[in-house]
Amino acid sequence: MGVGRMKIELNCASCGDNNFNLDHGVADHATIHCNRCGHRIGTMAELKERVAAEVLSRIHKNDFS
């Protein structure tokens, strides 16, 4: 039994694009903006938390145990 692949989508709340500007770096305090519309996505730390929460909720739903 394999867990397989998990595709996590993080989209801009404003335009729905997932092309983010990482010009400010990838440190936790770095601010991420949307490449398309310039909307502030959040800090890298916030992004990591969103990805972690998404992964945990999917694992929970699929109950791999």
Ligand SMILES: [Zn+2]
């Ligand atoms: Zn956008």
